[in-house]
Structures are given as structure tokens and as C-alpha cells.
Amino acid sequence: MRSLGIVIVVAVVLTGCSEILAAFLVSVDIPQDSYTVAEGRTWQVPVNISGCDSQPADDCVTWHSDNGCVVRFGTGATATTVHFGTARVDVEVDGGTSSDHADVTVTQQTPVxxxxxxxxxxxxxxxxxxxxxxxxxxxxxxxxxxxxxxxxxxxxxxxxxxxxxxxxxxxxxxxxxxxxxxxxxxxxxxxxxxxxxxxxxx
CATH class of the missing domain: 2.60.40.10 (Immunoglobulins)
Structure with a gap:
């Protein structure tokens, strides 16, 4: 029974370590440092996510805009350019093991x-x-x-x-x-x- 208990403890420890290791293996990269997009558009912020076993890969990361009045996120990397101006968008692996950001300039359009x-x-x-x-x-x-x-x-x-x-x-x-x-x-x-x-x- 003692040996069985040791096996169970080792299995739990190894499982926990593998989950932690898997989190560290996930990385994100936004290809460019800056983007220019016309206002009123819905677009996908380009991103490379590696080491994520989830489907879709966006489930491994969280997106954030520092100015929701300029760029606002919906689901995953889908963002809407709400109003002209500038905003910084950040993507972070859940758990904070990897992150990247880009500056977005939203250009003014003319209402007709x-x-x-x-x-x-x-x-x-x-x-x-x-x-x-x-x-x-x-x-x-x-x-x-x-x-x-x-x-x-x-x-x-x-x-x-x-x-x-x-x-x-x-x-x-x-x-x-x-x-x-x-x-x-x-x-x-x-x-x-x-x-x-x-x-x-x-």
C-alpha cells in the first residue's frame, strides 16, 4: 500500500509539473510593432501562438486594449476600431508566461x-x-x-x-x-x- 501511495504522489507531482511546463512552453508574438487601421473596421490582430494545445489557440491567451474608446476587443484577436486615435493592444499567455504588444493608429474617416x-x-x-x-x-x-x-x-x-x-x-x-x-x-x-x-x- 505504501508503494502504491508513493506512485500516486509521484503521478500527481509529475502531472502538475507537466501542466506548469506546458504553460511555460506557450509563446505569443505580434509580427509588427505598429499597425494603421481605418476607423469603423473589424479586423483580426495578427498574432503567432505556439505551444498551445487548445483549439482554437486563442483560448490560451488574453487580449487587452489600453483605450477601449479607440480599439475594442470582441472574441479572441477580433478587434473593432471604434474611433480615430491611438491605442496599445496587448496579448498575454494565460498565467503571464509570455506577452507581446503593438501600437495601433486608427485613422479618421469622413461621415457621409x-x-x-x-x-x-x-x-x-x-x-x-x-x-x-x-x-x-x-x-x-x-x-x-x-x-x-x-x-x-x-x-x-x-x-x-x-x-x-x-x-x-x-x-x-x-x-x-x-x-x-x-x-x-x-x-x-x-x-x-x-x-x-x-x-x-x-
């Missing part, structure tokens, strides 16, 4: 279209509603910009404030309130781009 999410929005008297706003470039990639909002008739509908995106860098939408029964329009503007939604207060 602004769109409110709803063409018609009913709002209850003394109630509130939210209109989401989106901007797009010529290739139909979504951009973020500080749009402004106004009501054509503030006796019917008032603008209560914006739904702030990324600590207020841009509004994701606008919150409106119904004052009295009637219909009017709410406008969203950025530079020379304008869109409107018909709002009915019931």
Missing part, C-alpha cells in the same frame, strides 16, 4: 450619412423615449461623432439629454420627453448631416 434608429416613435404623455443615432462613412462602416439633437416643437417634445458613449466622447442616442399630446420632429445633426424622426405624444 447620419441615421436615427426610428422613423416614427410614440411617446406617452409625461413619458420618455430614446432614439439611437448612427453615422456611416462612404463604405458603410459605422463611425462615432458628437451629434447634437433638437426638437422642432418643445411644447410637444423636449430633449432631456444624451445617452453618452465612451465617457461622453460621443452620444449613442438621445433621451426625449413627452410634454403634451401632439406630433413633432426630433432632429439629429453633425456638421452638414441631418436626420429626423417623427415623434407622437399620446
Amino acid at each position: 450619412r447620419l441615421q436615427l434608429a426610428e422613423r416614427f416613435l410614440p411617446v406617452a404623455h409625461d413619458g420618455t423615449g430614446v432614439l439611437a443615432v448612427r453615422l456611416f462613412d462612404a463604405s458603410d462602416h459605422e463611425l462615432r461623432r458628437p451629434a447634437t439633437f433638437t426638437s422642432a416643437d418643445t411644447t410637444v417634445v423636449v430633449v432631456l439629454g444624451v445617452d453618452p458613449g465612451c465617457s461622453g466622447m460621443w452620444p449613442d442616442g438621445v433621451k426625449i420627453g413627452g410634454v403634451r399630446a401632439g406630433s413633432t420632429f426630433v432632429f439629429a445633426r453633425f456638421d452638414n448631416l441631418v436626420d429626423s424622426s417623427a415623434v407622437t405624444v399620446q
Whole structure:
């Protein structure tokens, strides 16, 4: 029985050592020190992962951006360039045995279209509603910009404030309130781009 116990202990120790050794054998490398990507794009950050037995290999690593308002990660190495600017992206083997990073410059694109999410929005008297706003470039990639909002008739509908995106860098939408029964329009503007939604207060 004693020899069996020794065998079990040795097996456990060897298993633990092999797991630790396997973690140290995993390495990551981002081929370039810097990348330039247009804003509004979803892309795969290039990376070489070696020594990982998991499928997919991304399960062995964790991604991070130091500025989620510029570059934001989804699943694995899939990232979205949210807004123009710069960010550093890091990839690290789970356990911290290997890591690498790259600087990403997101280039500014020109919005050519602004769109409110709803063409018609009913709002209850003394109630509130939210209109989401989106901007797009010529290739139909979504951009973020500080749009402004106004009501054509503030006796019917008032603008209560914006739904702030990324600590207020841009509004994701606008919150409106119904004052009295009637219909009017709410406008969203950025530079020379304008869109409107018909709002009915019931």
C-alpha cells in the first residue's frame, strides 16, 4: 500500500509539473510593432501562438486594449476600431508566461450619412423615449461623432439629454420627453448631416 501511495504522489507531482511546463512552453508574438487601421473596421490582430494545445489557440491567451474608446476587443484577436486615435493592444499567455504588444493608429474617416434608429416613435404623455443615432462613412462602416439633437416643437417634445458613449466622447442616442399630446420632429445633426424622426405624444 505504501508503494502504491508513493506512485500516486509521484503521478500527481509529475502531472502538475507537466501542466506548469506546458504553460511555460506557450509563446505569443505580434509580427509588427505598429499597425494603421481605418476607423469603423473589424479586423483580426495578427498574432503567432505556439505551444498551445487548445483549439482554437486563442483560448490560451488574453487580449487587452489600453483605450477601449479607440480599439475594442470582441472574441479572441477580433478587434473593432471604434474611433480615430491611438491605442496599445496587448496579448498575454494565460498565467503571464509570455506577452507581446503593438501600437495601433486608427485613422479618421469622413461621415457621409447620419441615421436615427426610428422613423416614427410614440411617446406617452409625461413619458420618455430614446432614439439611437448612427453615422456611416462612404463604405458603410459605422463611425462615432458628437451629434447634437433638437426638437422642432418643445411644447410637444423636449430633449432631456444624451445617452453618452465612451465617457461622453460621443452620444449613442438621445433621451426625449413627452410634454403634451401632439406630433413633432426630433432632429439629429453633425456638421452638414441631418436626420429626423417623427415623434407622437399620446
